[in-house]
Amino acid sequence: MQMISINYILECMNDEKNYFGDLWKTCLNNKKRFNRTKLKEILKKMELLGHIKKYGYKNDAYYEKYYHYSVEDHIGFINNAIFTFESRINSSIKNLESKKIFLDISIDLTSYKFSKYTKSEYESLLASMTSMFEIASSILWTRENSDDSELKKELSKCFKQINEFMDEINHRLLEGRKTQERILLQRDFSSRIPKEGYLKI
Numbered sequence: 001m002q003m004i005s006i007n008y009i010l011e012c013m014n015d016e017k018n019y020f021g022d023l024w025k026t027c028l029n030n031k032k033r034f035n036r037t038k039l040k041e042i043l044k045k046m047e048l049l050g051h052i053k054k055y056g057y058k059n060d061a062y063y064e065k066y067y068h069y070s071v072e073d074h075i076g077f078i079n080n081a082i083f084t085f086e087s088r089i090n091s092s093i094k095n096l097e098s099k100k101i102f103l104d105i106s107i108d109l110t111s112y113k114f115s116k117y118t119k120s121e122y123e124s125l126l127a128s129m130t131s132m133f134e135i136a137s138s139i140l141w142t143r144e145n146s147d148d149s150e151l152k153k154e155l156s157k158c159f160k161q162i163n164e165f166m167d168e169i170n171h172r173l174l175e176g177r178k179t180q181e182r183i184l185l186q187r188d189f190s191s192r193i194p195k196e197g198y199l200k201i
Contacts, residue, residue: 001191003198004042006051006141010065013052017062038201045199048131049138050077075154078139082158085132086165092125093172102181129169130192134199136162141197 012027024039034042043063046052053067068074099118114122136159143155170189174182194200 001200003194004201006046006049006138006197006199007145009042009046010051013063013065015065017055017064018052019062023063042199042201045131045134045201048081049135049199050074050081051138071148071151071154074151075158078135078155078158081135082132082162082165085128085135088128089125089132089165089169092121092128093169095121096125097172101177102184126188126192129166129189130200132162132166133193136166137194137196137198144196 009027012023020040020043023043024033024036027034027039029038043052043054047054047063050068052063052065054061054063056062068077096118099115101114101118101122139155139159139162143152143159146152146155174185177185192200
């Protein structure tokens with residue numbers, strides 16, 4: 001997975017309407033244009049994190065940044081996102097806790113297979129955990145770049161909530177697992193954690 005800077009994507013945008021075609025020409029990935037599908041995925045994540053908002057449909061769609069007009073609005077959006085991914089993670093964990101996640105692990109710990117059902121639940125878990133880590137990364141970046149003391153205080157509370165929740169999930173998922181399972185789980189989890197202010201694509 002590649003890490004994408006939240007700040008860079010925002011810098012590529014004007015203060016008003018930003019159409020996809022213009023962003024595709026402006027935002028570069030190592031001096032080359034992003035694949036259109038990948039850029040759409042990046043913009044969707046930026047929207048889920050509350051940095052931008054999409055208006056319109058298809059060719060008439062455009063994006064605006066910095067659209068939260070109050071601390072309450074901003075924190076409410078973040079809390080809704082946290083609640084959504086907490087629910088998805090809890091749902092996947094509930095279905096995985098009683099199962100042997102890794103059915104076949106090779107000697108060098110690089111090859112493992114899942115049952116069809118477990119694979120679906122595990123992929124859902126990883127996707128939701130990635131989103132939660134990205135929310136935490138986004139919160140840290142926003143807190144660092146904001147001049148609003150009230151917003152910073154509320155963001156710190158949100159970040160603490162995420163940390164406590166993810167610690168609990170880590171304990172629930174690893175408890176009772178064999179050493180090899182723990183190694184692979186922790187490797188998968190850690191590979192999903194972006195640097196502060198970045199997304200994982």
